[in-house]
Each structure stands twice: as structure tokens, then as C-alpha cells.
Amino acid sequence: MPEPIAAIVERIERIEKFPKRQPVDEALWVLVVGKVVATRTRPTKLQPDGTLLVRTASAAWSQELSLLEPTIRAKLNQNGVRVERLRFQVGSVAPITTPFEIAKVTKALPRQPIPGELAAVLAEVEDEELRAAIGAALERRLGG
Secondary structure, three states, X not given: OOOOHHHHHHHHHOOOOXXXXXXXXXXXXXXXXXXXXXXXXXXXXXXXXXXXXXXXXXXXXHHHHHHOHHHHHHHHHHOOOOOOEEEEEEOOOOOOOOOOOOHHHHHHOOOOOOOHHXXXXXXXXXXXXXXXXXXXXHHHHHHO
């Protein structure tokens, strides 16, 4: 009887010598969320219902990235990864291994100043690195 390829691949991945596939290619993840966010997050599993599980370095990252969920989902969907929702889980995040420089890509994206209301909300983010990452993402999103 015919069997879906995904089921066959899943069985093969259960064999320890075959590594698990990542639900989102690391280079694509860096392009979608930016290098700073990518160093603190990692997509871990895409569930059959379209939920993408994302590991984050802290609860603060989870909470703040939940605000960017529509943007992240839209960019993933534009790049062929069908995601209905994101669910964030705090845990350890491995270093990025993709040998490519995202700075060249992000410099090419147009940027717009963050409007006053958004800037005021952004100023309330306590984690300086997270605030900078969200600010850069907003500037690029508003510009494109």
C-alpha cells in the first residue's frame, strides 16, 4: 500500500545514525528573523497542524518574539515554509553554523524610522540586546 514520503523519512530519522532534519533551513531562519534574533532562537519542529516550535534563550525573547509572530509567519510562508502559528519554548540554543554573512543582506533592506507610539513601546523592553534586535526588525519591516 502506498505510504506518504514524510512517514518514510520520519521512520528513517528514528534510526540514530541519521540526524533529524530541521523544520526551517538555518540560512533561511537567519534571513527571516535577522542574525541577532537567530543567535537567540532556533526552530525545532514543524507540527502537522502548522505550528512551528521555536526554542528561545529566555522567557523575555519568547514574549517579545510573540509580538513579531505575524511578520515571521508571513516571511516563512513567502519562502515556502507553511506555518500557521509559532509556539515559543525556553531552552538552550546552539550557535549558528551557517557560514554566510547576513550583514550584506540586511544592509540592502530599506529602513524607515519607528513611529512614536511603537518607539515608546519598544523603549519599555528591558533587555538592551533584544530591544535593539526588535528595533532593527521593525525598521526593516516598515521599510519593506
